[in-house]
Amino acid sequence: MRLDKFLSDMGVGTRNELKKDIKAGLVTVDGSVVRDPGAKVSGDSEVRFRGLPVAYEEFVYYMLNKPAGVISASDDPRESTVVDLITGYRRKDLFPVGRLDRDTEGLLLITNNGQMAHRLLSPKHHVDKIYYACVSGAVTPDDVIAFSEGLVLEDGLECLPAELNVLNINSDNGESVSETEVTIREGKFHQIKRMFHALGHEVLYLRRLSMGPLELDGSLEPGEFRRLTDEEIKSLEEL
Ligand code: URA
Secondary structure: OEEHHHHHHHHOOOHHHHHHHOOOEEEEEEEEEEOOOOOOOHHHOOOOEEOOEEOOOOOOOEEEOOOOOOOOOOOOOOOOOHHHHHHOOOOOOOEEEOOOOOOEEEEEEEEEEHHHHHHHOOOOOOOEEEEEEEOOOOOHHHHHHHHHHHHHHOOOEEOOOOOEEEEEEEEEEOOEEEEEEEEEEOOOOOOHHHHHHOOOEEEEEEEEEEEEEEOOOOOOOOOEEEEHHHHHHHHHHHO
16 A cells, blocks of 8 residues: 555545655654655554654544434435544545444444445344334333234234343333333344334434444433443454
8 A cells, every 4th residue: 555545544644745845854764754645655664753753553443323303324415414523633445334224323333344234234144233212102021022022014024033121111200101122133224213103113313332242332412422442342343
């Protein structure tokens, strides 16, 4: 890879700034000053900028607490995307692992590791996803059984067995709202909303709490993000 690209990928500066810095002799590769921004380097090269080592990171991983109102895409000419929320320096190859609806909040992994994303999303792997859902009406024991047996949606789509736990049923003036926790092992379009809809409940609020071993960090407000810890990355690699 080109030296200026290597350094800009690692967040040292923009390609234009780096071209100047490299020509000014601020960068060494394996101990020697290199003034050619197009010089080739690899992940094994020892690159220093102003004397400080710049380690090459092939993959990066962010946990975002997705807020409502943004779309799960990498970039969009008109709309704010989840990748736009990764502020500060950000690599250009980031994408969200899977999609949450615009009005859904919660855990979203953002990375540049395509293989990892594939493992997490592949229907073969049946990675558990847990959601907190507030729905209209009082969820009944029959609803819980229907989820556990594998619902058939209106369009005939058969869902894998899912777990529905009722946390609370709030009733006011004859209207009920149920707070629930749902575990699904697949990720079909609008899946949770369609599952509840099939039983006569509408989802009023939805937040993803976990995806496989990765749990939403409770200290992240909607819109906030952080890097994954080494342990979290390891747990995903072991899937
Ligand atoms: N199920 C839904 O209906 N929406 C989401 O965003 C995620 C799961």
